[in-house]
Amino acid sequence: MRCPSCGGVDDKVVDSRTADDDTAIRRRRQCLDCGNRFTTFERLEELPLVVVKRSGDHMAFDRGRIMSGVESSAKGRTISAEQLEALALSVEDEARLQGGEITTEQIGLAVLARLRELDEVAYVRFASVYKGFDDPGDFEREIGLLKATAPKAH
Numbered sequence: 001m002r003c004p005s006c007g008g009v010d011d012k013v014v015d016s017r018t019a020d021d022d023t024a025i026r027r028r029r030q031c032l033d034c035g036n037r038f039t040t041f042e043r044l045e046e047l048p049l050v051v052v053k054r055s056g057d058h059m060a061f062d063r064g065r066i067m068s069g070v071e072s073s074a075k076g077r078t079i080s081a082e083q084l085e086a087l088a089l090s091v092e093d094e095a096r097l098q099g100g101e102i103t104t105e106q107i108g109l110a111v112l113a114r115l116r117e118l119d120e121v122a123y124v125r126f127a128s129v130y131k132g133f134d135d136p137g138d139f140e141r142e143i144g145l146l147k148a149t150a151p152k153a154h
């Protein structure tokens with residue numbers, strides 16, 4: 001979405017709720033360039049989203065599947081249902097932004113990028129499933145990456 005204030009195109013969804021009897025979604029967005037907050041209103045009759053699997057098969061995009069995949073990684077962590085939903089919605093946005101088609105790999109990477117900002121433990125758990133970790137060295141490497149790029153504590 002283009003920021004009405006500075007014209008920047010990078011933003012994040014800070015709040016999302018349905019409106020008009022669930023036929024529309026109202027989203028609060030924050031521009032990553034200037035910090036301006038604005039609201040978008042999206043009708044749900046938009047093009048259907050398609051997921052392209054590794055095999056080349058297509059299936060319908062299912063936000064619930066993303067949420068349940070992340071939910072199991074987030075078990076016991078302090079991630080709220082709202083955060084999970086915002087995460088899944090933002091992956092859905094990404095699919096729409098690139099024309100309504102997204103690969104399972106892109107979904108995995110999009111989830112990882114967002115999960116990493118929310119909770120490191122949930123991130124490593126999800127990564128272990130997604131990336132198919134099969135030996136402890138994989139975990140160590142991933143945690144090393146986290147430490148190398150984590151923002152400094154205040």
Ligand SMILES: [Zn+2]
Nearest residue numbers: 003006031034
């Ligand atoms: Zn802006």
